[in-house]
Amino acid sequence: MExxxxxxxxxxxLRARAFEERAAEEYSKGNFTGFLHLYPGEEAVAVGVxxxxxxxxxxxxxxxxxxxxxxxxxxxxxxxxxxxxxxxGVCKGMGGSMHLFDAERRFMGxxxxxxxxxxxxxxxxxxxxxxxxxxxxxxxxxxxxxxxGTFHESLNMAALWRLPVLFVCENNHxxxxxxxxxxxxxxxxxxxxxxxxxxxxxxxxxxxxxxxxTTQRLLxxxxxxxxxxxxxxxxxxxxxxxxxxxxxxxPAVEVHSFTTQDPISIAAHEIxxxxxxxxxxxxxxxxxxxxxxxxxxxxxxxxxxxxALMKDDIxxxxxxxxxxxxxxxxxxxxxxxxxxxxxxxxxxxI
Amino acid sequence: xxxxxxxxxxxxxxxxxAMAEDSSVxxxxxxxxxxxxxxxxxxxxxxKYGEERVRDTPISENSFTGLGVGAAMVGMRPVVEIxxxxxxxxxxxxxxxxAAKIPFMSGGQYxxxxxxxxxxxxxxxxxxxxxxRLEHTLMNVPGLRIAVPSTPQDAYWQLRQAINSxxxxxxxxxxxxxxxxxxxxxxxxxxPIHRAQVRRKGKHLTIISYSRHVLLCLQAAEQLAKQGIDAxxxxxxxxxxxxxxxxxxxxxxxxxxxxxxxxxxxxxxxxEIVTHLTERCFFELDEAxxxxxxxxxxxxxxxxxxxxxxxxxxxxxxxxxxxRYPS
Numbered sequence: 001m002e003x004x005x006x007x008x009x010x011x012x013x014l015r016a017r018a019f020e021e022r023a024a025e026e027y028s029k030g031n032f033t034g035f036l037h038l039y040p041g042e043e044a045v046a047v048g049v050x051x052x053x054x055x056x057x058x059x060x061x062x063x064x065x066x067x068x069x070x071x072x073x074x075x076x077x078x079x080x081x082x083x084x085x086x087x088x089g090v091c092k093g094m095g096g097s098m099h100l101f102d103a104e105r106r107f108m109g110x111x112x113x114x115x116x117x118x119x120x121x122x123x124x125x126x127x128x129x130x131x132x133x134x135x136x137x138x139x140x141x142x143x144x145x146x147x148x149g150t151f152h153e154s155l156n157m158a159a160l161w162r163l164p165v166l167f168v169c170e171n172n173h174x175x176x177x178x179x180x181x182x183x184x185x186x187x188x189x190x191x192x193x194x195x196x197x198x199x200x201x202x203x204x205x206x207x208x209x210x211x212x213x214t215t216q217r218l219l220x221x222x223x224x225x226x227x228x229x230x231x232x233x234x235x236x237x238x239x240x241x242x243x244x245x246x247x248x249x250x251p252a253v254e255v256h257s258f259t260t261q262d263p264i265s266i267a268a269h270e271i272x273x274x275x276x277x278x279x280x281x282x283x284x285x286x287x288x289x290x291x292x293x294x295x296x297x298x299x300x301x302x303x304x305x306x307x308a309l310m311k312d313d314i315x316x317x318x319x320x321x322x323x324x325x326x327x328x329x330x331x332x333x334x335x336x337x338x339x340x341x342x343x344x345x346x347x348x349x350i
Numbered sequence: 351x352x353x354x355x356x357x358x359x360x361x362x363x364x365x366x367x368a369m370a371e372d373s374s375v376x377x378x379x380x381x382x383x384x385x386x387x388x389x390x391x392x393x394x395x396x397x398k399y400g401e402e403r404v405r406d407t408p409i410s411e412n413s414f415t416g417l418g419v420g421a422a423m424v425g426m427r428p429v430v431e432i433x434x435x436x437x438x439x440x441x442x443x444x445x446x447x448x449a450a451k452i453p454f455m456s457g458g459q460y461x462x463x464x465x466x467x468x469x470x471x472x473x474x475x476x477x478x479x480x481x482x483r484l485e486h487t488l489m490n491v492p493g494l495r496i497a498v499p500s501t502p503q504d505a506y507w508q509l510r511q512a513i514n515s516x517x518x519x520x521x522x523x524x525x526x527x528x529x530x531x532x533x534x535x536x537x538x539x540x541x542p543i544h545r546a547q548v549r550r551k552g553k554h555l556t557i558i559s560y561s562r563h564v565l566l567c568l569q570a571a572e573q574l575a576k577q578g579i580d581a582x583x584x585x586x587x588x589x590x591x592x593x594x595x596x597x598x599x600x601x602x603x604x605x606x607x608x609x610x611x612x613x614x615x616x617x618x619x620x621x622e623i624v625t626h627l628t629e630r631c632f633f634e635l636d637e638a639x640x641x642x643x644x645x646x647x648x649x650x651x652x653x654x655x656x657x658x659x660x661x662x663x664x665x666x667x668x669x670x671x672x673x674r675y676p677s
Contacts, residue, residue, distance in 0.1 A: 058424070092457035101456035108423060109456065113447050119413045120448065123420020123428075130376065130402055130426065153410030157417065160408070339458040340493070343516035349495075349544045350593045 003301040007310075009051055009208050010296060013043040013264045013289050015314050016067040019076055022318045023066065023083055027243050031326070032084045035112075036097050037064040041238035044263030044288040045170050046071050046140075048211025049233075052219055053138060058106045058128075060121040061140040063098035064170075064237075065110035068140065074102045076317055077324035086328035093331040094339060114175075115148025117141050118167070122154045125163035125228075136222040137165045144175025146189050155196040155228070162227035166218055167193070169232040170205065176241040177249045193230040205233030206261045206288045209295070238262070238287070264289005352535040358528040360502035361391045361467075363536070364509035365429065369399055372427060375513060378405040378414055379431030379467075388433055389469055389528045411437050415444035415466060419518075422464040423452065427513055435470030435522070436482045449518035450493030461516040465509070471562060471612055472649055472660050473525040481649035481656070483613035488520050489590050489622065495519045496589040497543060500564040502532040504587055507540035515543070522589075524562035524612075544588035546596040552582035554675055555606035558597055558623055560586040563610050563661065570666035579670055581608075589619055594626060601631045606673045607639035612660050615643030642669045 020038045027036050039046070042064075050059065050071040061068045069079055074090055082089030083097050090102055098112040108124060111117050121139030128135045145151060146169070158165050169189045173180050180187045193200035203210055211233060218229050236258035240247030247255075264287045296302035355363070368375045376399075381388055383396040383406040396404040407414040411432055418428035432438045438445065449462050472481045488496055495517050499505040505523070512519040541547065549564060550571050559567045564585040571581040582600050586592060601607060607627055609620040620641040628639060642661045650656050 060420075090457070091455060091459070094457045095455040099455040101452075101459050103456070103459040108420070109452065109460075111448075113443055116416065116443065116448060119416020119444060120420035120423070122413070123417040123422070124424050125420075126417055127421040127424045127426045149410075150413050150416065153408070153413035154416075156408055157410065157413060161405075340454050342458040343453060343461045347515055348542045349591060350542050350546075350588075350595070 005051070006209075006292070006296050006301055007306070009047050009212065010289070010292050010302070011310050011314070012047045012051070012071050013208065013292065014310060015076070015317065016043045016047065016070060017264055017289060018314050018318050019066060019070055019079070019321070022322060023080070024243065026322060034096055035063070036083070036243040037241065038239050038243070039064060039067040039237070041258065041262060041287060042170060042172060042205070042235045043067065044208035044211055045168070045205045045233045045235050048208040049138060049168055049215045052212050052215035053136070055106070056135045057219065058108055058124045058135065058137040059140075060108045060117045060124065060137065061110055062114075062117060062142060062145070063110050063112040064142075065100055066097065069100045069102060069107055072102065072105050072107050074100070074105060074107065076321040080321035081325040081328045084325040084328065085330070086325055087331045087335070088324065088328035092335065092339060094336065114145045115141070115150040117145070118150045118154030121165050121167075122158050122163050125158065125165040126161070128164050129161065134223045135164065136219045138168060139165055140168050140170060142175065143169060143171040143173060143180050143189055144178070144183060146192060147184060155193065155198055155230075158228040159196040159198050162225070164222045165228045166215070166222055167198075167228065167230040169230065171232055171234050172237045174237070174241070174250070176245065188232070190230055190232040198228050198230050200230035200232065202232040202234060205235035206258070206263045206291065208263050208288065208292050259287050262287010262290055264292060351537060352533060354531055355502045355534040356528065357502045357505050357530050357532070358390050360506040360534050361509055361523070362393055362395070363534070364506045365392065365395060366398070367536075368510060368513045369395065369403065374425060375427045375429065376403040376405065377429045377431065378407050378418065380407055380409055380433045382406060382431050387431065389525070391467070392431065411441040412444050415441035416448055418464050418466070419444055419448045419452065419462060422462045422518075423460045427463045429465045429467060429513060431467045433469070434480055434525075435468040435484050436480050438466070438468050438484060445494070445518070445520070446491050450491050453517075454493060462518040463516045464518045465512045465521055466518070467521045467523060469523045469525045469528075471524040471526065472656065475651055475653055475656060477651040478648035483644070485522065485589050485613050486618045489619060493518065494590060495544070496522060498522045498560040498587060498589055500527065500561050500585050500587070502530070502534045506534050506536060508543050508587065511540065511543040522561060527562050530565070544591050544593060546584050546586045546588070546593035548582060548596065548600065549585045550581065550583040552580040552604065554580045554604060555608055555670060555673055556582045556584060556597070556600040556604045557608045557610060557666070557670070558584045558586060559610040560589060560619075561612070563612050566661065566663050567610050567666055570663045570670065573663070573667055574670050579675060581670060592623065592626070594630065597623070597627055598631050601627065601634045605634055605636040607635060608666070608669055609639065609641050610661055610666055611641070611643045613644055614646045615641055616646050618643055637673055640669050640672060642666055
């Protein structure tokens with residue numbers, strides 16, 4: 001893989017980690033409230049998959065989606081301002097952490113009712129099919145979402161009509177606090193796709209290079225009319241389900257076994273054992289970022305100074321995003337109604 | 351074109367015209383294609399436009415309605431048919447959490463030009479699970495619009511307007527209206543989609559209703575006229591938004607308000623109509639408004655009890671007679 005590509009992915013993984021840890025910090029300070037679902041540990045999934053997408057592809061995702069938007073290109077300051085509920089947020093403060101939308105980047109939204117991403121994705125896919133365009137739809141969902149009816153309903157329709165959808169399961173083994181063996185009779189999500197004649201595979205979601213290569217191959221196949229595909233990515237979230245969840249239901253040994261293959265560690269291992277500095281992650285060792293850093297260093301594609309520079313840039317970017325969010329004004333009720341009635345202004349209703 | 355049509359034919363023509371004019375319009379639902387629709391509304395369209403634009407779906411209401419939402423987000427104009435409104439309960443996540451909220455949650459970035467058609471109401475002994483009215487539920491959802499046409503003319507024009515609109519619109523069709531007839535003039539300039547219409551002028555009381563019960567109110571008004579009671583009948587045509595001005599203007603000369611709805615009375619559309627108009631027109635009213643509505647029970651299967659569970663012409667007349675009129 002190209003040195004430049006690895007650098008881009010590593011940078012995005014580090015940005016993702018730094019963004020989320022800073023969001024947690026701002027939340028803890030009381031700068032914003034509500035639900036906050038964080039991504040540390042799973043970076044290789046969003047980065048590997050979205051780096052394989054073309055600008056013309058669509059992305060539909062869940063409520064744990066700050067990183068997906070960030071990697072897709074939504075400016076970090078617009079996401080941070082949205083978390084703060086401010087006027088300059090990507091959804092003008094109307095959506096919040098769980099509902100990021102960015103139409104310009106074909107980012108079709110974060111959905112906070114589990115299982116909603118499938119119908120949206122097949123709908124966008126249906127439009128692509130009707131228009132006969134070489135575009136694909138990426139539909140993210142968690143392992144906890146596969147027991148919703150919409151999973152089965154939508155996969156059935158996707159297969160029936162050969163819709164251009166890549167279903168991406170972020171299997172982090174937990175639906176909030178219920179471990180997969182306690183919520184699913186079949187714990188290999190990819191096997192369920194066989195019931196709908198959808199080809200599927202499971203790969204290591206901590207290894208961004210494999211995730212990226214696999215997704216590139218699948219999207220190419222889908223864009224050229226290959227029909228839907230299900231990709232299961234085995235991953236792990238280092239934090240609890242949300243800021244309200246300390247995650248105490250998970251055995252320490254399990255957390256440890258995954259943090260040692262942190263996707264960032266897989267990339268950035270030796271030098272940056274403790275990055276991005278939260279004690280929680282520092283205690284459990286290297287991660288996906290470390291893995292990629294290590295890989296790049298072994299291949300001679302990354303030197304320590306480059307990594308330091310990268311982190312320095314990212315720290316500045318995230319500081320700027322928080323400043324921007326803090327300075328952005330609160331939206332007013334009038335603005336809220338403006339957006340609500342945006343479609344109706346073009347019509348005479350009564 | 352000006353000719354007599356059935357209500358279902360008017361809807362069929364509206365879909366046909368919309369699909370011919372705009373390639374982004376497509377239809378989906380259970381048995382809408384090859385079979386032609388359970389109430390014939392999509393008859394002939396599958397042969398004319400093909401299976402991609404007239405899509406027979408599996409029985410998966412939540413996901414195919416959600417499919418409509420996703421397609422609408424990227425500029426298509428889907429018309430989803432939910433075979434009967436009763437099955438819409440399975441699609442409420444797509445309707446309420448997705449269609450109604452996405453334009454707002456996205457800060458106005460996405461519009462949802464989606465129409466969801468739902469046949470419903472009390473028909474003929476279809477029993478409790480197939481005789482529902484859900485307007486009370488749907489009216490309470492910010493972001494939705496609701497059209498309730500009562501004539502073939504309105505069925506045609508309001509559906510055309512709904513398809514052209516960029517908002518998600520619920521289109522409620524009463525199952526007993528499909529085979530009613532009326533003049534359809536497709537060359538006129540239609541009323542705005544949510545404007546109420548005075549169907550009968552009168553001076554003693556204002557009867558407000560919508561959908562099939564407008565026809566019952568008109569029958570009641572004819573009989574009341576024979577007793578010297580001159581009723582004005584307003585067809586709301588829309589339950590969200592509601593054209594309050596037309597209602598208030600009527601009350602300025604009748605001073606009495608009677609609201610007739612098929613849906614259950616408790617927290618129903620009549621509750622909203624009476625409250626709003628009482629607040630707005632309190633000093634115009636000579637007496638307390640009266641509601642005539644469905645009983646607060648699931649629809650019985652037994653034919654007599656079924657009839658007794660919803661307002662009939664006699665109930666409307668009896669209610670109108672409860673007002674005191676100047677002699």
